[in-house]
Amino acid sequence: xxxxxxxxxxxxxxxxxxxxxVRAGEKRADAMTVLAELYYQGHGTKKNLKxxxxxxxxxAIYQSAYAQYRLGVFFLMEDDFIDTEKGLKYLxxxxxxxxxxxxxxxxxxxxxxxxxxxxxxxxxxxxxxxLKDQHAVAQKYAGYLYKTGQVDNxxxxxxxxxxxxxxxxxxxxxxxxxxxxSSTTEIQWLTMPSNISNNMQTDLLEDVIDYLSxxxxxxxxxxxxxxxxxxxxxGKIFTCYQVDKENSKKL
Numbered sequence: 001x002x003x004x005x006x007x008x009x010x011x012x013x014x015x016x017x018x019x020x021x022v023r024a025g026e027k028r029a030d031a032m033t034v035l036a037e038l039y040y041q042g043h044g045t046k047k048n049l050k051x052x053x054x055x056x057x058x059x060a061i062y063q064s065a066y067a068q069y070r071l072g073v074f075f076l077m078e079d080d081f082i083d084t085e086k087g088l089k090y091l092x093x094x095x096x097x098x099x100x101x102x103x104x105x106x107x108x109x110x111x112x113x114x115x116x117x118x119x120x121x122x123x124x125x126x127x128x129x130x131l132k133d134q135h136a137v138a139q140k141y142a143g144y145l146y147k148t149g150q151v152d153n154x155x156x157x158x159x160x161x162x163x164x165x166x167x168x169x170x171x172x173x174x175x176x177x178x179x180x181x182s183s184t185t186e187i188q189w190l191t192m193p194s195n196i197s198n199n200m201q202t203d204l205l206e207d208v209i210d211y212l213s214x215x216x217x218x219x220x221x222x223x224x225x226x227x228x229x230x231x232x233x234x235g236k237i238f239t240c241y242q243v244d245k246e247n248s249k250k251l
Contacts, residue, residue: 005037005041008041008044009042013043014044014045015044017035017043017045020034024055024058029062029067030059032055032056032067033055033056033064033067035055036052036053036054036055036070039051039052039055040052049080049081053071053074053081060090060093063097065093065094065098065099065102066094066099068090068091068093068094068097068102069090069091069094069102070243071086071087071090072086072087072089072090072093072094072102072105073091073243074087075087076088076115076238077238084115088106088109091109095129098133100129100130100134101130101135103126103130103135103138104137106122106123106127107128107129107130107138107141108141109123110122110123111127111145112237114236114237120155124155124156124157124159127142128158128159128162131159131162132162142159145159146159146160146163
């Protein structure tokens, strides 16, 4: 279920904040995470990023993968708190605790070199973890890497093993046992029906990591119009990234 709160100082929001503040005092990781989100959004209380970090950190100590993920994104995105080393540290913790979005982000960060740290081995390690968790955007990113010739027996070795196995299964299922897998063969991911493949229309990274694939929107302050995901691409991962709350506890 998704965490979804907004800036609000109505009495109902204040009551909601007070309820979770009491629960957080009971050292419950889920309550600490909720309280951190309330401070982050200014829901029932004044927006306070320092307190938001404080409670995310407390929840992270209790091994909350979502709190660890939020801290990772926090330190990579929030201008007054940028700390790449800490951001990557918390994303790693979250990914090791089974948070697929964190694993994908690590794979993309090290794969694109966006933060000045390009490491194919690290990208391979985390991307394959996200693939095993059937992360949809990780599948698209792996498909892009494969179709642009970046995946082979020497580069993205683990991803190559996963893709090769899927292609062999696909070929076998279609009774084309004599056909060899190649970079033009479509990848049929396990989350998709057998007759639907990951058919990349272009070889542009921006067509993989875009607003639509990451659930992002961008607001233009001049006219306050929201640019639709299907029409606008994101130049860099964290330029317009929005937190993934799909697997978190509903407030």
